[in-house]
Amino acid sequence: MPILNKEEAHALLKKVLAYSKAEECEVTLNGSEGGNIRYALNAVSTAGDISTIGLAVTSVFGKKAGTTTIDEFDDAALERVVRRSEELAQLAPANPEYMPMLGPHDFPDSITYNANTAGMTPDSRAELVAKSLSVTKEAKLTAAGFLENSTSFNAMMNSKGLFAYNKGNDVTFSVTTRNEAGTASGYAAKGFTDVKKLDTFTATKVAAGKCQSSSGAKAIEPGKYTVILEPVAATYMLENMFRFDARSAEEGRSFLSKKGGGTRLGEQLLDSKVNIYSDPFNPELPSSTWSGDGLPREKTMWIDKGVVKNLSYSRYWADKKGVKPMPGPGNIIMDGGDASIEDLIKSTERGILVSRLWYIRMVDPQSLLLTGLTRDGTFYIENGKIKFPVKNFRFNESPVIMLNNLEALGKQERSISVESYRSYLIPPMKIRDFTFSSLSDAV
Amino acid sequence: MGAGAMMLPGMNALGKTIDPLQALEGVDVKIKKELADVALNTAKSNGASYADVRIGRYLNQFVVTRENKVLNVANTESYGIGIRVIANGCWGFAATNDVTKEGMAKTALKAVAVAKANAKIGGAPVQLAPQKGYGEVNWKTPLTKNAFEVPIKEKVDLLLNANGVAMAGGANFVNSIMFAVNEQKYFASTDGSYIDQDVHRLYPSFTVTKIDPTAGSFETRRSLSSPVGMGYEYLDPLESEKVLGVTTRYKKRYDMIEDMKFATKQAGEKLKAKSVEPGKYDLVLDPSHLWLTIHESVGHPTELDRVLGYEANFAGTSFLTLDKWKSGKFNFGSKAVNIVGDKTQVGSLGAVGYDDEGVKCKKWDIIKDGVLVNYQAIRDQAHIIGLNESQGCCYSQSWQDVQFQRMPNVSLQPGKTPLSVDEMIKNVEKGVYIIGDGSFSIDQQRYNFQFGGQLFYEIKEGKIAGMLNDVAYQANTQEFWNSCTQVCDERDYRLGGAFNDGKGQPAQSSAVSHGASTALFKGVNVINTKRKIG
Numbered sequence: 001m002p003i004l005n006k007e008e009a010h011a012l013l014k015k016v017l018a019y020s021k022a023e024e025c026e027v028t029l030n031g032s033e034g035g036n037i038r039y040a041l042n043a044v045s046t047a048g049d050i051s052t053i054g055l056a057v058t059s060v061f062g063k064k065a066g067t068t069t070i071d072e073f074d075d076a077a078l079e080r081v082v083r084r085s086e087e088l089a090q091l092a093p094a095n096p097e098y099m100p101m102l103g104p105h106d107f108p109d110s111i112t113y114n115a116n117t118a119g120m121t122p123d124s125r126a127e128l129v130a131k132s133l134s135v136t137k138e139a140k141l142t143a144a145g146f147l148e149n150s151t152s153f154n155a156m157m158n159s160k161g162l163f164a165y166n167k168g169n170d171v172t173f174s175v176t177t178r179n180e181a182g183t184a185s186g187y188a189a190k191g192f193t194d195v196k197k198l199d200t201f202t203a204t205k206v207a208a209g210k211c212q213s214s215s216g217a218k219a220i221e222p223g224k225y226t227v228i229l230e231p232v233a234a235t236y237m238l239e240n241m242f243r244f245d246a247r248s249a250e251e252g253r254s255f256l257s258k259k260g261g262g263t264r265l266g267e268q269l270l271d272s273k274v275n276i277y278s279d280p281f282n283p284e285l286p287s288s289t290w291s292g293d294g295l296p297r298e299k300t301m302w303i304d305k306g307v308v309k310n311l312s313y314s315r316y317w318a319d320k321k322g323v324k325p326m327p328g329p330g331n332i333i334m335d336g337g338d339a340s341i342e343d344l345i346k347s348t349e350r351g352i353l354v355s356r357l358w359y360i361r362m363v364d365p366q367s368l369l370l371t372g373l374t375r376d377g378t379f380y381i382e383n384g385k386i387k388f389p390v391k392n393f394r395f396n397e398s399p400v401i402m403l404n405n406l407e408a409l410g411k412q413e414r415s416i417s418v419e420s421y422r423s424y425l426i427p428p429m430k431i432r433d434f435t436f437s438s439l440s441d442a443v
Numbered sequence: 444m445g446a447g448a449m450m451l452p453g454m455n456a457l458g459k460t461i462d463p464l465q466a467l468e469g470v471d472v473k474i475k476k477e478l479a480d481v482a483l484n485t486a487k488s489n490g491a492s493y494a495d496v497r498i499g500r501y502l503n504q505f506v507v508t509r510e511n512k513v514l515n516v517a518n519t520e521s522y523g524i525g526i527r528v529i530a531n532g533c534w535g536f537a538a539t540n541d542v543t544k545e546g547m548a549k550t551a552l553k554a555v556a557v558a559k560a561n562a563k564i565g566g567a568p569v570q571l572a573p574q575k576g577y578g579e580v581n582w583k584t585p586l587t588k589n590a591f592e593v594p595i596k597e598k599v600d601l602l603l604n605a606n607g608v609a610m611a612g613g614a615n616f617v618n619s620i621m622f623a624v625n626e627q628k629y630f631a632s633t634d635g636s637y638i639d640q641d642v643h644r645l646y647p648s649f650t651v652t653k654i655d656p657t658a659g660s661f662e663t664r665r666s667l668s669s670p671v672g673m674g675y676e677y678l679d680p681l682e683s684e685k686v687l688g689v690t691t692r693y694k695k696r697y698d699m700i701e702d703m704k705f706a707t708k709q710a711g712e713k714l715k716a717k718s719v720e721p722g723k724y725d726l727v728l729d730p731s732h733l734w735l736t737i738h739e740s741v742g743h744p745t746e747l748d749r750v751l752g753y754e755a756n757f758a759g760t761s762f763l764t765l766d767k768w769k770s771g772k773f774n775f776g777s778k779a780v781n782i783v784g785d786k787t788q789v790g791s792l793g794a795v796g797y798d799d800e801g802v803k804c805k806k807w808d809i810i811k812d813g814v815l816v817n818y819q820a821i822r823d824q825a826h827i828i829g830l831n832e833s834q835g836c837c838y839s840q841s842w843q844d845v846q847f848q849r850m851p852n853v854s855l856q857p858g859k860t861p862l863s864v865d866e867m868i869k870n871v872e873k874g875v876y877i878i879g880d881g882s883f884s885i886d887q888q889r890y891n892f893q894f895g896g897q898l899f900y901e902i903k904e905g906k907i908a909g910m911l912n913d914v915a916y917q918a919n920t921q922e923f924w925n926s927c928t929q930v931c932d933e934r935d936y937r938l939g940g941a942f943n944d945g946k947g948q949p950a951q952s953s954a955v956s957h958g959a960s961t962a963l964f965k966g967v968n969v970i971n972t973k974r975k976i977g
Contacts, residue, residue, distance in 0.1 A: 035557070038948050040753040043566020046845045047557050048536040054521065069519040071540045084518065091595045092516040122560040130564055144755035146948040176756040251616065252654040252661055255976060259659030269977060361884045363895060363915060366661060367974040371893050373886045394891055394917065400976045437970065438917050440891035441762070
């Protein structure tokens with residue numbers, strides 16, 4: 001079993017540290033077990049049950065550091081990995097940015113573990129997929145989907161006495177439904193800590209509904225439109241903005257850099273309806289209570305009423321700038337409003353409903369200009385109603401510009417990024433003047 | 444099970460966990476064969492009609508620097524087994540890092556259990572193309588300098604010297620990285636193959652940044668190196684492997700110091716370059732740029748799993764549907780466009796002796812004289828396109844991930860008529876010459892794409908007229924490849940490549956090269972990407 005409890009992890013890390021002859025030594029241990037089912041053409045295509053555990057040792061002499069990793073755990077291998085990291089450290093030049101390791105800290109236990117998800121089996125996964133397939137078989141659609149669950153743990157210990165441990169669970173599900181002619185497609189994606197909240201039948205119904213409504217899409221002229229981004233679309237777009245790093249901003253190479261020098265900290269960057277923060281104890285999206293560099297994670301406001309409230313500082317950069325170090329976001333929560341997606345549509349005179357975005361890439365890091373496409377359900381709205389499905393668009397837009405053109409926010413929900421598979425709490429949102437630059441024939 | 448039990452398998456000598464240093468020297472194939480046979484026999488005796496096992500040790504080395512500092516020197520290694528079976532007509536897979544006879548047997552049972560659980564869902568049974576067993580064979584990346592045997596100091600010195608060139612040239616920031624990979628892979632299957640392979644890849648790269656604080660703007664220029672399926676000899680510069688011109692580009696040897704010198708100067712030039720006027724331009728695309736366009740618009744849409752719908756939920760499907768291939772006359776591109784799949788090309792990222800389901804690698808036509816003639820397939824797909832054997836395109840990023848169809852090297856063949864880049868540019872009235880890869884995005888069926896680059900030069904009446912900025916081009920794949928009127932000859936042929944091409948769920952990374960000579964595309968839509976925030 002690759003999942004060690006707190007006591008087992010402590011004992012193993014202590015044993016590895018005992019081999020150390022370096023001035024400072026840090027050992028991290030990560031393990032996960034879980035499984036997945038991938039299905040396509042209404043049948044399972046691949047499936048696996050995977051368990052892994054790995055150890056990383058960083059040895060330090062002065063400011064010279066070397067790291068080695070291993071996934072073997074007999075005594076000889078453990079001693080060898082420590083020796084190899086020491087050899088590597090001696091070979092490495094001094095790193096002027098190296099910061100001495102942190103001492104003990106009492107991190108509160110997180111709420112990331114869930115016994116229901118930890119108890120999933122190949123059979124329970126197969127049952128969840130069978131429920132999804134029952135929808136598409138009845139609707140005479142083709143499903144391709146992916147279900148993955150994991151239990152994972154992370155632990156670290158250093159020669160200054162710091163010890164941290166976390167165990168957590170995650171289950172994600174996504175499904176694409178297509179009609180036989182290949183002229184319509186729909187999608188749904190869900191992520192939870194507790195598998196009991198996952199309803200693959202209902203999610204697949206939503207995807208099937210999108211597909212059935214998408215047939216006969218019309219081409220309309222690209223240009224600037226009011227758009228309603230469903231949470232799964234908004235999440236993928238905004239994920240590219242959730243880097244609130246002080247250093248790159250102060251170095252002049254970030255969208256948070258200020259003309260003439262300095263950063264946008266304290267400035268109104270976005271519409272005043274925008275609040276973005278992290279909170280390790282959010283029950284819908286909990287995170288670990290410590291970061292990879294051993295700093296405690298606390299509730300942190302990043303954007304408060306559109307104003308840049310905090311930037312993350314690595315320990316080195318904080319020391320150089322004389323401020324308190326602050327880890328980057330462990331999770332991201334964006335406040336929403338009360339409106340449903342139907343309410344947002346009702347209040348729209350002319351616009352586009354976007355179910356999903358695809359293949360987003362950075363075009364210009366200075367303005368955060370992104371390009372990508374709509375996919376799996378794009379609809380034209382007129383006088384508060386969906387009128388007809390439209391062909392997909394390519395967009396060129398910046399999330400910073402987008403969140404300055406914010407008309408309204410809907411009800412927040414847990415959503416997953418369709419590329420990174422990280423979870424976020426994000427509301428649907430209505431944006432004016434969103435830039436579509438060309439049409440795509442893709443379905 | 445507690446940690447102690449996990450760490451102390453208590454097996455006999457053959458089953459004992461292997462020491463890491465011993466692994467660097469290569470594990471005795473006799474031991475691997477005995478372990479593999481445990482898995483294969485367990486799977487078969489428990490109802491598997493087919494089984495394969497991969498025993499893999501994956502070594503990575505990173506040296507990461509910025510300016511005059513080494514930020515990280517890291518060696519990683521991962522060792523374990525992945526077992527894939529067919530039981531009741533369905534695939535099952537399980538993996539573990541418990542590389543003992545006991546671990547083999549347990550994992551094989553798990554893989555069979557997964558297959559049987561999934562078979563209850565139903566669906567057409569897996570149909571594998573026949574594959575003869577090769578017996579005990581081996582393959583190794585041809586190299587003269589194993590990067591893992593080159594001292595760390597030599598790598599650090601090269602990166603810091605290159606960074607020093609940038610800082611002396613007025614760069615504000617510079618990051619450089621050396622990334623070496625060694626896959627020690629052992630494959631065995633119930634077909635009777637026992638294949639031992641030692642695969643090496645290397646990727647040196649850098650990014651130079653210059654800032655104009657008054658204007659609040661910054662520009663970067665990334666290295667024009669390529670990731671390669673070679674040893675450290677790639678970093679021994681050789682004049683005969685350089686391509687001279689508006690900036691120097693590199694074939695099978697890379698001069699990092701020289702490229703850094705050019706890059707630093709060019710990052711400054713980009714800050715002052717003219718912003719492009721949007722409109723239609725003829726594009727002259729250097730291989731350091733064109734590889735990525737080939738990758739996205741030819742490589743991915745000709746993956747047979749995408750065409751069939753297996754990637755529908757993530758990467759998408761493909762506009763190159765089977766009916767277009769069956770017609771035998773689908774004009775993917777102009778007659779100048781000849782594209783091959785090739786897993787044998789020396790120095791390429793995709794070159795191996797055998798793929799990850801034990802099929803010997805080969806080369807074949809995908810686009811012939813502009814017409815779609817073939818796809819990329821693996822064993823359980825070959826029958827769908829009338830093949831009686833796989834094309835050898837199966838790959839897994841590690842022992843813990845299931846192998847599936849991945850792109851071979853997909854390359855544009857050089858033009859047969861002698862043609863240099865200068866001769867090509869001479870005939871362009873209004874164009875943009877693009878060097879290096881930049882931003883990239885393409886839709887889920889591979890129709891509509893947008894690409895940026897590293898360096899853009901305006902071409903006016905047959906001559907380079909200066910640097911441009913804020914350039915990206917958008918096109919439809921079929922229209923774009925039909926607008927290709929010329930491809931330079933083999934003297935200009937070079938490989939570019941992706942070190943981490945993502946696909947699949949759970950997402951897996953693979954490395955793949957794409958060769959080309961400089962090519963001309965007529966009348967492509969160019970957009971301006973400049974925006975202002977706040």
